[in-house]
Amino acid sequence: MPKHEAPRIEKTRSGRERLLTAAYDLFSRSGVRAVGVDRITAEADVAKMTLYRNFRSKNELALAFLELREERWVRGWLQPETQARAASPAGRLLAIFELFTEWFERDDFEGCPFVTSLLEFEDRDDPVRQACVEHLAGIRAYLCELATAAGAQDPERFAAQWHVLLQGSIVAAHEGDLDAAMKARELGMLLLEREGLKELAPIGRCDYLAADLVGPEPVMRLAGELDVEAAATVAAVIDARGDGPICFDLADLEFVDVAGLRALRGSDQHPIAIAAPSAAVLRLVGMLGWDSDPGVELRPACVA
Amino acid sequence: MSLRHDAFLYDSDETFVAQMSAHLVEGLRVGAHAVAVTTQHNLGLLHESLGADAGNVACIDREEWYEHPARVLAGFDRVVRDARAAGAPSVFAIGEVRFGATPREWDRWTAYEATIDRALAHCRLEVICPYDERVLPTAVLAGACMTHEHVITDARRPSADYADAAAVVRAHTPAPEPLPQLRALTPPDGTRGLRGLLAAAMAADGVPAAAARDMLLAAGEVFTNARQHGGGATSLSVGRVGTHFVCEITDAGAGLDDPFAGYVPPQPAQRSGAGLWVARQATSALELLRPEGGGLTVRLWS
Numbered sequence: 206m207p208k209h210e211a212p213r214i215e216k217t218r219s220g221r222e223r224l225l226t227a228a229y230d231l232f233s234r235s236g237v238r239a240v241g242v243d244r245i246t247a248e249a250d251v252a253k254m255t256l257y258r259n260f261r262s263k264n265e266l267a268l269a270f271l272e273l274r275e276e277r278w279v280r281g282w283l284q285p286e287t288q289a290r291a292a293s294p295a296g297r298l299l300a301i302f303e304l305f306t307e308w309f310e311r312d313d314f315e316g317c318p319f320v321t322s323l324l325e326f327e328d329r330d331d332p333v334r335q336a337c338v339e340h341l342a343g344i345r346a347y348l349c350e351l352a353t354a355a356g357a358q359d360p361e362r363f364a365a366q367w368h369v370l371l372q373g374s375i376v377a378a379h380e381g382d383l384d385a386a387m388k389a390r391e392l393g394m395l396l397l398e399r400e401g402l403k404e405l406a407p408i409g410r411c412d413y414l415a416a417d418l419v420g421p422e423p424v425m426r427l428a429g430e431l432d433v434e435a436a437a438t439v440a441a442v443i444d445a446r447g448d449g450p451i452c453f454d455l456a457d458l459e460f461v462d463v464a465g466l467r468a469l470r471g472s473d474q475h476p477i478a479i480a481a482p483s484a485a486v487l488r489l490v491g492m493l494g495w496d497s498d499p500g501v502e503l504r505p506a507c508v509a
Numbered sequence: 510m511s512l513r514h515d516a517f518l519y520d521s522d523e524t525f526v527a528q529m530s531a532h533l534v535e536g537l538r539v540g541a542h543a544v545a546v547t548t549q550h551n552l553g554l555l556h557e558s559l560g561a562d563a564g565n566v567a568c569i570d571r572e573e574w575y576e577h578p579a580r581v582l583a584g585f586d587r588v589v590r591d592a593r594a595a596g597a598p599s600v601f602a603i604g605e606v607r608f609g610a611t612p613r614e615w616d617r618w619t620a621y622e623a624t625i626d627r628a629l630a631h632c633r634l635e636v637i638c639p640y641d642e643r644v645l646p647t648a649v650l651a652g653a654c655m656t657h658e659h660v661i662t663d664a665r666r667p668s669a670d671y672a673d674a675a676a677v678v679r680a681h682t683p684a685p686e687p688l689p690q691l692r693a694l695t696p697p698d699g700t701r702g703l704r705g706l707l708a709a710a711m712a713a714d715g716v717p718a719a720a721a722r723d724m725l726l727a728a729g730e731v732f733t734n735a736r737q738h739g740g741g742a743t744s745l746s747v748g749r750v751g752t753h754f755v756c757e758i759t760d761a762g763a764g765l766d767d768p769f770a771g772y773v774p775p776q777p778a779q780r781s782g783a784g785l786w787v788a789r790q791a792t793s794a795l796e797l798l799r800p801e802g803g804g805l806t807v808r809l810w811s
Contacts, residue, residue: 289516290705432700433733460704463783474778485722492583492790502698 207447220255228270229277235313237267237333238325264333267322271336271367274318279344287351292459293398294354296459300344305371307385309378317375343370357400366396381439422450422478424507427459431465440468449475452507456481461489470500511599514625515665516657518650520642522554528661529603530558532637533566536601542592543567546574547605547639575607578621579772579789584627586774589632599633605639608649616681618697619652626658628772637661652681676682678768681801686810691746691755697712700729703745707756710747711811720811723791728756730784731807735760739805753793754811761804765797 218226227249231240242263246253260266283304292302308314319337326334349364357363370389377385431439443451453469455461466489469477482490482503495501519525529545533555536543543566545555552570557682565589575581585602592600592771608618622638629636638667654660654670656679666720694710697703704725711721735742746757788809790796798806 276623326684380593429702430701432729434700460725462700462726462733463787464733467780474780485726488723488791489726489787491587492787493775493783494586494777497587497594500778 219252220493221259223249223251224256224259224266225273226268229273232267232270233274233318234313236321236325237263237270240288267333268336271318271322271333271340275340275343279340279347283344284347293426293457294351296428298348298351298355298397299390299393301371302374302386302390304471305374305389306383307376309374309383309386314378316370316379320372320375330378343480344371355397355400361501363396363400367393367467370396374486422452422507424452426454426457428459430460431458431468432460432462433464436464436468439465440471443469443471444473451475452476452478452504454480454507455483455486458483458486459488463489463493466493466495470503476500476502478504478507480504480507511633512626512630514629514657515637515659515661516653517637517639517661518653519639520643522551522614525551525639525641526554526558527645529637529639530555532601532635533559534562536599536635537562537565539599539601540596540597541599541635542588543594544588544600544602546571547603551605551639552618554727565713565749569605571605574604575618577793578617578624579786579795581621581783581791582624582772583774585625585629585634585636589629589634590604591635597634601660602634602636604636604638605641607647612648613683615646615649615652616683619649619656620678620681622652622656622766623674623681624769624772625656626674627769628641631776652677665734666791682768685798687786688746688748688750688757688808690750691748691757694745695746696742696745697757700732703728703732705781706745707747714749714754716811720754724754724809724811727788727791727809728758730788731758731809734807735805736761738762743804745804750810756809756811757798757806757808759806762797764803770797772797788805 224245227245228240231245231248242253242256245263245266246256250256256266260269276338283301286304287297287300290303291297319340323334325335326337328334345364345368348495349360352360352363352367370392371435374385374389377388382388404426425443427439451469466486469479477500479490487496487503490496490501490503496503517528517587519528529547531552533543533545545552545566546569549570552568554794555566556568558565574584585600585604588602589600606618606622608615618683626635638653638657640650651670654668655672656674658671659667660664660668680732694706697706707728708721709725716724722763732742735758739762741760742758743761744757744759747753748755773786773798775783775786785807787794792809792811796808796810798808800806
């Protein structure tokens with residue numbers, strides 16, 4: 206939006222909206238306790254009466270702020286961004302750390318108001334504190350959803366552990382460690398490995414999950430979009446495995462093009478098996494004549 | 510040379526049966542796979558004449574086979590690959606093209622006949638294309654003599670009219686019509702961006718899911734070609750034309766003056782190429798245009 210339009214919109218916004226906008230900025234940066242109502246009304250350029258007409262108390266304004274924070278930060282940023290950056294659930298869990306690194310590096314990095322407000326309000330019955338607890342549980346619910354989809358043994362426990370990593374990295378970032386999220390990511394990789402989800406990495410929009418790349422027939426699962434842009438990296442990963450056949454599980458592949466499919470055979474065109482190919486994969490396999498190539502075996506599932 | 514591609518001009522059921530049965534029986538005798546693609550009527554005649562051998566001949570109604578030139582080439586290539594995988598030395602086939610009712614369709618399938626010698630040159634295939642002189646227009650019969658090195662009438666003889674295939678394809682490919690109704694989009698940076706743009710445009714135009722998926726595949730390959738060979742896509746236009754969704758991708762490269770581009774089946778172990786082949790397979794039509802100012806425009810029809 207062009208900048209000059211902003212003031213016009215500012216004037217047409219209701220007092221409630223202006224208060225909420227001012228409170229959002231101030232509470233996010235300084236915490237709820239530290240910001241007085243005078244500062245909020247001044248920043249919003251409204252009379253104090255307007256505040257109390259719209260919100261019965263500063264606490265009620267704080268609750269509205271936390272609600273808005275969840276809408277903007279969790280539903281408007283964290284969830285869509287992780288979904289856009291990776292296609293598999295485990296890839297999305299790891300993508301959060303990349304998002305956090307970008308967030309930490311911003312000049313206006315403000316931390317997590319759910320945590321800061323929680324620490325400000327010691328009384329366990331305080332509605333603001335309770336709201337913080339609920340909002341944090343909401344984030345954990347999203348993590349749990351991803352952990353369940355990724356196939357974690359105990360998704361709730363896994364989500365709680367992941368949340369500890371995220372919260373810890375935020376505090377370390379406050380301390381000045383801009384690399385905190387990447388350090389936490391390494392611990393996250395250990396957690397995934399414990400769950401048998403090792404060596405998972407996103408390549409562009411394509412996630413690969415090399416669950417068992419050892420043994421007589423290594424298995425590699427690919428999800429997302431395997432296109433020309435991911436092809437070279439995928440081929441390099443496959444080449445690094447050395448010789449021998451690999452079974453590819455492509456059940457979660459949303460898109461594949463010629464370069465992407467060819468990458469599966471590495472640079473030496475080694476034999477492969479393709480398990481659970483979708484209709485789109487089968488169509489391309491047929492167009493390239495791979496269905497009658499002895500180097501390509503099509504089968505319903507990888508051998509466990 | 511492993512491909513034999515003859516025309517057979519016939520004017521009676523008797524001559525059809527005599528010659529074509531002999532061809533299929535010869536194939537079976539040498540251990541080849543035998544395939545007959547022709548009219549229902551002619552399939553009936555062959556069935557009667559072949560007797561016990563009929564069960565060993567794959568019979569295909571030509572109405573199902575001759576629907577889309579590039580896919581027919583893929584079909585013959587597949588038949589040959591399947592035969593080889595089964596240990597057969599070659600394929601003996603009859604391919605009676607369905608030429609259709611309009612001059613435009615006659616041209617389309619004459620151009621198809623002209624691509625065979627090049628597109629299927631690698632195939633161990635002996636295919637005879639019967640032409641029914643009783644019903645086919647003279648333009649099509651004249652085309653048969655240009656697109657087959659040998660023509661069978663009472664005997665098999667070299668065709669005096671056999672012509673340069675590239676020239677025949679060019680002469681029988683209509684000039685692409687201008688489509689001012691297409692809307693220009695800003696070409697995206699990457700293939701993912703392209704898919705996003707096209708998916709949105711096709712959703713807005715109500716393109717069915719399967720056709721949309723094929724278009725994303727075809728356009729992605731053309732876009733990749735533009736980046737690898739044409740210095741990148743310089744323009745992108747889309748829109749509905751009748752019942753089709755059309756996508757045009759233009760690059761600023763050296764252009765492409767090969768009438769067989771995208772008609773030669775890729776070899777399974779091939780590591781590059783095949784983008785245009787896939788784009789032809791995945792769309793109902795693909796046109797190559799030379800835009801003013803150079804470069805290449807590939808027009809894809811859903």
